[in-house]
Amino acid sequence: MSELEDIELDALMMVIHRRYGYDFSGYTRSCLLRALSKQLAVWKLQNISELIPLIIRSSLHFNCLMADLSMSVTGMFRNPEFYRALCDEVFPVLKSFPFFKIWHAGCSSGEEVYSLAILLQEAGLYERAIIYATDFNHRNLKVAKEGIYSRDSLSNYREAYSASGGNRELDDYFHFAYGRGVVKDELKSRITFAHHNLTCDGIFGEMEVILCRNVLIYFADTLKSRVLTLFGDSLYPGGFLCLGDKESLQKANTSQLFKAVNSNVKIFRKNWDEVHSLVDVPYH
Ligand SMILES: C[S@@+](CC[C@H](N)C(=O)[O-])C[C@H]1O[C@@H](n2cnc3c(N)ncnc32)[C@H](O)[C@@H]1O
Known part of the structure; x- marks a missing residue:
């Protein structure tokens, strides 16, 4: 340059x-x-x-x-191995709570948050979930709220859905008309979409899980540190942080805030001295 x-x-x-x-x-x-x-x-x-x-x-x-x-590239069940690990290593902990909150930061046009909702539903956990899906791009949020995707794009996600551990037909979650699939209302029922800008807005409440995948990759170190600190402040001790596969905590001076649960798929957990096991950890 x-x-x-x-x-x-x-x-x-x-x-x-x-x-x-x-x-x-x-x-x-x-x-x-x-x-x-x-x-x-x-x-x-x-x-x-x-x-x-x-x-x-x-x-x-x-x-x-x-x-x-905004660099809004997204898709359903991106990196199926991440979703597998989420089901195997995070869901068992969520099962121990009557209710839990998930913040999906940088949700783009919604495909990723609906992927999560589908897997929570199949695990029998969806009714206990309160999901906040945020982005700083109003157009992305509008598409996400509508939940309307082309039939062609949805058929491309079928394989990734199965590889992620999905055990029904992906089409079951959509109404189809005019070559497009609309997310069924029951899958939207626990999700609130909201505007939130990671560069300047504050904490979003106390969460059990934060997903922010393929967003920090665009941030230089200072902004990355700010956002990871924000996530640390927004998680209960022992809460989970999920990043994208090319993202890391290194160089952000915040790596001491979290410990890795599964470093291959970038699932971390907020440090808490008494956290010894992945199950039965009381957050509240
Ligand atoms: C590459 S997409 C990732 C979407 C999704 N998380 C995924 O992995 O498929 C990046 C998203 O982050 C959002 N984003 C970028 N900067 C942001 C910021 N400062 N605050 C909130 N969202 C932001 C963009 O609008 C975009 O939707």
């Missing part, structure tokens, strides 16, 4: 922050550049600074840019 590009990027981030309230200064420069290059090509622009006059006056243009800056 040239010095000029560096200055242009700072200027653009400052404009986005002041005009629209989103602070991207803590994201890695490389991921911001990747996201911006797509929109530069679409709008046939040469330099990052040319984006400034476009977005400062037009929220429509900003929304297009925001879609790329």
